[in-house]
Amino acid sequence: MNRKVLTIAVMSLLLLSAQACVQYTVQPENVTVANGGTFSATIGLDRCVGTTIFGNPLNWCMDISDVYGMGFDLNYDSAVLGYQGIDISAGVIHGASVVTGYRNSVTDNGKLVVGISKSGQVAGESAQGSVARITLQAKSAGATTLTFKDPHLVDSTGKVMVGWPFYRATLRTATVTVIP
Numbered sequence: 001m002n003r004k005v006l007t008i009a010v011m012s013l014l015l016l017s018a019q020a021c022v023q024y025t026v027q028p029e030n031v032t033v034a035n036g037g038t039f040s041a042t043i044g045l046d047r048c049v050g051t052t053i054f055g056n057p058l059n060w061c062m063d064i065s066d067v068y069g070m071g072f073d074l075n076y077d078s079a080v081l082g083y084q085g086i087d088i089s090a091g092v093i094h095g096a097s098v099v100t101g102y103r104n105s106v107t108d109n110g111k112l113v114v115g116i117s118k119s120g121q122v123a124g125e126s127a128q129g130s131v132a133r134i135t136l137q138a139k140s141a142g143a144t145t146l147t148f149k150d151p152h153l154v155d156s157t158g159k160v161m162v163g164w165p166f167y168r169a170t171l172r173t174a175t176v177t178v179i180p
Contacts, residue, residue: 021062022047022162024072024148026174033138035180038084041146043114043132045070045092045153049170062168064153064161067093067127069117071152074134077144078110080178084135088116092129095122110144124156138178146174 023046033039048061070093088098093116101113116131118124148171153162162169 021049021060021168022064022153023049023170023172024151025172026074026146026148029172029174031174031176033176033178035138035141035178038135038137039176040133040135041174042130043072043074043134044130045127047128062161064128065126066124066155066157067153067161068122068124068156068158069093069096069115069152069154070127070131070162071113071115071150073149074112074114075147075149076110076112076136076176077142078139080138080140080142080144081110081136081176082139083110083112084137086114086135087133088131090133091116091131092127093118093125093131095119098132111149118156122156127153136176138176141178141180143175143177146176147171148173 025044025046027042027044031039031041045064045067047064048059050057050059052058086098086100088096096116096118099115112134114132151162151169151171152160153169154160
């Protein structure tokens with residue numbers, strides 16, 4: 001009986017883990033910046049998610065060789081940081097354009113909404129690696145976490161690879177400390 005329960009638990013874990021097959025990353029993961037200073041956070045995609053089960057490494061990888069566009073929200077405390085700009089020129093989605101929306105609210109803190117997409121009837125790209133560099137400025141001493149929300153990834157046919165209702169993405173975070 002216990003062996004059956006253990007088997008079901010492990011299989012459930014594997015199925016749930018397999019749903020998160022792409023990672024949205026932000027580098028560096030820990031930043032310290034002086035008040036008034038700026039820094040850049042590199043946003044990336046990693047097609048594999050790894051874990052260790054019973055001491056054995058396991059990786060789940062997703063085919064992201066035909067990425068046409070992506071989107072995400074990047075949240076942070078707007079009292080601590082301010083958005084300065086985004087650069088996709090060195091990103092892995094070539095020939096794309098970027099659209100950003102920015103709003104400040106009590107419930108969302110800082111929320112940068114980012115959409116990156118190609119245009120026209122062209123093939124997608126292999127999107128493994130750096131996608132964009134976002135520049136932020138320190139506004140006041142304190143700490144905040146850069147967190148992703150609402151990730152989306154679409155291929156050149158319009159098929160949703162990551163997005164509602166099954167996001168299948170692991171969302172990494174970064175901690176920013178602003179010193180006086």
